[in-house]
Amino acid sequence: MRVLMLSWEYPPVVVGGLGRHVHALSTALAAAGHEVTVVTRHGGDAPLDEVRDGVRIVRAPADPPLFPFATETLLAFTMSLNHALTRAALRVCAEQEYDVVHGHDWLVTHAAVTLKHHLRVPLVATVHATEAGRHSGWLPAELNRCIHSVEWWLAYEARRVLVCSGYMRWEVSRLFELPAGKVRVIPNGVDPAAFRVTPRQVRAAREEYAGDGPLVVYAGRLVYEKGVQDLIAATPALRRRFPGLRVVVAGEGKYADELAAEVTRRRLGRTVRFAGFLPTEPARAGEPSLPALFAAADCAVVPSRYEPFGMVALEAAAAGAPLAVSATGGLAEFVEPGTTGVTFPPKDPAGLADAVSTVLRDEVLARRLSRRARALVIDRYSWPAIAARTVEAYEQAGRDERALRAAGTADGPVPPITVPDGNLLRDGSA
Structure with a gap:
């Protein structure tokens, strides 16, 4: 399996658990014999392109405009990041074919969806957390509603949505109106x-x-x-x-x-x-x-x-x-x-x-x-077992993608996204 993975953090740029998750998963996949390329943002003095622990890591430098990772500039930062990730990934894709694109969380959605349609391969998305969940079911401001809409789009475009717990399966299924068969629970792991x-x-x-x-x-x-x-x-x-x-x-x-x-x-x-x-x-x-x-x-x-x-x-x-x-x-x-x-x-x-x-x-x-x-x-919670279950999700996504392309329905229009008012996780409005 040839996997193109997108993440906004990857060692040495580690903000939270997502970066550690992507690192452990990608190295476990590589150890199992799969070809894995991670496209992420550059940070520190890390190489722009290297192979480490069997994984090719391509780090995209930030564009010149200054968009700090802060609340008031978060959307601008994210859009700039996705432009950089997309350019870096397209260069990699000119050198090698891939079987699946795997995007981690909403911050890489635009790049992940672009690559899915450009490469005509399935997109698998891991939702590590949701904006509504972080605010106890509410979307209190316009920024929160925008982030929720990007999460909805990522979940819609993905052939499989991976979550880390039974609770998260309930949460994302409710928030993004997903059919039960589309969401798969694969826990985080540890070495x-x-x-x-x-x-x-x-x-x-x-x-x-x-x-x-x-x-x-x-x-x-x-x-x-x-x-x-x-x-x-x-x-x-x-x-x-x-x-x-x-x-x-x-x-x-x-x-x-x-x-x-x-x-x-x-x-x-x-x-x-x-x-x-x-x-x-x-x-x-x-x-x-x-x-x-x-x-x-x-x-x-x-x-x-x-x-x-x-x-x-x-x-x-x-x-x-x-x-x-x-x-x-x-x-x-x-x-x-x-x-x-x-x-x-x-x-x-x-x-x-x-x-x-x-x-x-x-x-x-x-x-x-x-x-x-x-x-x-x-x-x-060993990573080899988690990697094996992830490959099964890739294979299921591939079968769905092929069936939809054969039927001519793989690239249809995305329905309009509406964000209801109220508590999306409690009052039944999601």
């Missing part, structure tokens, strides 16, 4: 070997981040829907229960300044530490890494208010951290309370504090939870 660390690395992480009490860790993007504000709100109660407690927040994002201000307002500066982005593999020996931080943690917290899957929970479990997660979205499908972790209601700092306390007070329970969660990761 357990990448999160295995030595006792020395664990000791170093404890010395760097822990105090005299337990160590609680959050890792992920610093955005509203990840619920870090709820962890900060729960920290005073946790500190009273566990003297010497330390909370480490690892990650970057647009909500960082507000979170830091909240820590200051609550006078938690000695308890909460912002560690910034931590790589899975540090550039130099002895530098902090995410696996070492997780392995050193007495509890890893995933307090998301909206979470299609929660790959960071898999990563923390692979490193051996006991889990406390909000019972929402895909997290509720991975973490079974009392078996692979503990759960609490989203948006509930008191419930979060009680769940974390349950883990911190019972070392035997914590060890049992982490052991069972890690075993589940190894058994169900």
Whole structure:
């Protein structure tokens, strides 16, 4: 199978879980013998065209006009990105034929749809999250409605829509009015070997981040829907229960300044530490890494208010951290309370504090939870198995594409997109 994959982030440009997902999937596909080319945006001093881990990576430099990745310029940034991705991909397509185009999320929609029709091959789309889902079913402003319409278009043009959980299958089917057979659940995965660390690395992480009490860790993007504000709100109660407690927040994002201000307002500066982005593999020996931080943690917290899957929970479990997660979205499908972790209601700092306390007070329970969660990761969430299921989706999409082209209906007009008012996930208006 010859796969042309489009993603707005790919190492070394990693913003969140999407970039790590695309990297792991593409390398697993390559390891299984498939030809994979990833077209992505350029960043840092990475090569414009290279083969790494069996995957060809083509990085498109940004166009000269300055469109920052910020809310007020997001659509302009996205349009500019898609122009650059399309030009880079067309150059690649002049050298090689492809069997499928695989686009990841709405930010690459224009390039993905253009290439689908130019190459006359099926488009498979992975929807990692939705704009309505990020806003609890609402589209509060014109920007949100525009993004929703692009997501709708991507889902319409795709022959198969891939999602990471049963919850997301319900969400995208409802939002984009998709037939049941078009949406396929293929979970995110993790490479357990990448999160295995030595006792020395664990000791170093404890010395760097822990105090005299337990160590609680959050890792992920610093955005509203990840619920870090709820962890900060729960920290005073946790500190009273566990003297010497330390909370480490690892990650970057647009909500960082507000979170830091909240820590200051609550006078938690000695308890909460912002560690910034931590790589899975540090550039130099002895530098902090995410696996070492997780392995050193007495509890890893995933307090998301909206979470299609929660790959960071898999990563923390692979490193051996006991889990406390909000019972929402895909997290509720991975973490079974009392078996692979503990759960609490989203948006509930008191419930979060009680769940974390349950883990911190019972070392035997914590060890049992982490052991069972890690075993589940190894058994169900390996990337080779996920890559094989993705290839099956490619093959199904190819059969559909051939049938539609034989019938002369593969390139019909797209119906007008309407965006209803109200809560699209609750009031039945979607």
